[in-house]
Amino acid sequence: MQHEKIIVMDFGGQYNQLIARRVRECNVYCEIYSYKRDIEEIKAMNPKGIILTGGPSSAYEADSPTYTKELFELGIPVLGICYGSQLMMHLLGGHVCKAPVREYGKIEVTVDQSSKLFSDVSEKTVCWMSHNDYIESAAQGFVVTAHTPDCPVAAAEMPEKGLYALQFHPEVLHTAEGTKMLSNFVYNVCGCKGDWRMDSFVETSIEAIRAKVGSGRVLCALSGGVDSSVAAVMLSKAIGSQLTCVFVDHGLLRKNEGDEVEEVFGPSGPYDLNFIRVNAQQRFYEKLAGVTEPEKKRKIIGEEFIRVFEEEAKKIGSVDFLVQGTIYPDVVESGVGGESAVIKSHHNVGGLPDYVDFKEIIEPLRDLFKDEVRKAGLELGIPEHLVFRQPFPGPGLGIRIIGEVTAEKVKIVQDADAIYREEIAAAGIARDIGQYFAALTNMRSVGVMGDERTYDYAIALRAVNTIDFMTAEAAQIPWEVLGKVTSRIVNEVAHVNRVLYDCTSKPPGTIEFE
Numbered sequence: 001m002q003h004e005k006i007i008v009m010d011f012g013g014q015y016n017q018l019i020a021r022r023v024r025e026c027n028v029y030c031e032i033y034s035y036k037r038d039i040e041e042i043k044a045m046n047p048k049g050i051i052l053t054g055g056p057s058s059a060y061e062a063d064s065p066t067y068t069k070e071l072f073e074l075g076i077p078v079l080g081i082c083y084g085s086q087l088m089m090h091l092l093g094g095h096v097c098k099a100p101v102r103e104y105g106k107i108e109v110t111v112d113q114s115s116k117l118f119s120d121v122s123e124k125t126v127c128w129m130s131h132n133d134y135i136e137s138a139a140q141g142f143v144v145t146a147h148t149p150d151c152p153v154a155a156a157e158m159p160e161k162g163l164y165a166l167q168f169h170p171e172v173l174h175t176a177e178g179t180k181m182l183s184n185f186v187y188n189v190c191g192c193k194g195d196w197r198m199d200s201f202v203e204t205s206i207e208a209i210r211a212k213v214g215s216g217r218v219l220c221a222l223s224g225g226v227d228s229s230v231a232a233v234m235l236s237k238a239i240g241s242q243l244t245c246v247f248v249d250h251g252l253l254r255k256n257e258g259d260e261v262e263e264v265f266g267p268s269g270p271y272d273l274n275f276i277r278v279n280a281q282q283r284f285y286e287k288l289a290g291v292t293e294p295e296k297k298r299k300i301i302g303e304e305f306i307r308v309f310e311e312e313a314k315k316i317g318s319v320d321f322l323v324q325g326t327i328y329p330d331v332v333e334s335g336v337g338g339e340s341a342v343i344k345s346h347h348n349v350g351g352l353p354d355y356v357d358f359k360e361i362i363e364p365l366r367d368l369f370k371d372e373v374r375k376a377g378l379e380l381g382i383p384e385h386l387v388f389r390q391p392f393p394g395p396g397l398g399i400r401i402i403g404e405v406t407a408e409k410v411k412i413v414q415d416a417d418a419i420y421r422e423e424i425a426a427a428g429i430a431r432d433i434g435q436y437f438a439a440l441t442n443m444r445s446v447g448v449m450g451d452e453r454t455y456d457y458a459i460a461l462r463a464v465n466t467i468d469f470m471t472a473e474a475a476q477i478p479w480e481v482l483g484k485v486t487s488r489i490v491n492e493v494a495h496v497n498r499v500l501y502d503c504t505s506k507p508p509g510t511i512e513f514e
């Protein structure tokens, strides 16, 4: 089935994935492409509407990202957001220049409620602004439909051609009625019906997988994380016993996690997955010995993973397809600096090597955002506690141990992390924190214990709150909880004499340490 589609053209803005997610929340399918995509390709995708994103450049400068004016003559509605709106005006003859007053943050905007874009939106509505340039005067034929004290053209439109421009960011939650505006665009302007729903996604995916696989054999890499679990259960519903799921315990999992995964997905669990557990701990530790560089560690882990799969596949006999839980943020192409038009999916999954010994890779979730994967998981009947698990990186504790990975260090970080998680749960604050874990710093320092000098490791505790994992803030965990965790870790975990709390937000930090 061909879904209605909205295309987001990426000019390098920070919130581009959010635009696509908001549109999808309106039940309309949406994909992101670089502004470098040729117009013929865009036309061939037959979109119901096109959204031009924000971006760091200035539309009036010669070397800024631009697009052919033909885009506005296709008879397809176009919504420009921030840079996108400025570019639209610049190309169509309006005047864009540096604003005398830059606007940043929540600003009250006065809108013309008779615009299709603002139907059901309050006349005075708070919107998120982030711009240095502005549209001084709209292009000929446009009517101005919103303004602020400092911004004469906060919105403009030429409804007969389906052209709409917004200086502010409707995709950001700080824009109180932003989702309403995007919904107005896709429904009232583009005429979408809203055919993107997770129940039908699951159904059509299952049919498509059946048709593709035929009588072939499929191997699924199951990590126990949300994405691969949803992929595995979907495959199992589609092709039953033709599927074999291999779970590699690389020795870099959280404490007891291997057994927990086996309990749910193994032979005594509710699913029929031909579950094979490979205990490959030693093999990974040997490969990682002496390696300290984060990218190299990721690559080694990713590569060893695929080798283990290949070996298992050979034992099963002929395997035709490999399943991966790649999701949309892994494959989305980026507008700025993206030399390669499409980032190859398998390069994203923990640095897999170029040569993979399977006929084809199946990625049933590659069109989905994380929240959609979760919805699909619930649709498939996977229990909530699995569907709402915290994200855990493919290279696992390998990147939560700074520097060289050894079996001893894995044990330290596993035990510290288990204590941290226990105490967070006991305090009843687990649901208030986006993600939290312990990491082992590569730092040793002097301490005193039982009147004796110690020279041991420092554990770092991380906890962040985030909506989309693209930006995050350090969570404010009550001091008593941190105190309890600290005293338990230094008492119960050998070779740790110090506990630090990471207060860094993202950016400039990342959520993981490596």
Ligand code: GLN
Binding pocket: 013, 053, 054, 055, 056, 057, 058, 081, 082, 083, 084, 130, 131, 132, 133, 134
């Ligand atoms: N760079 C442009 C400006 O400063 C657009 C900014 C944006 O898209 N957020 O106005």
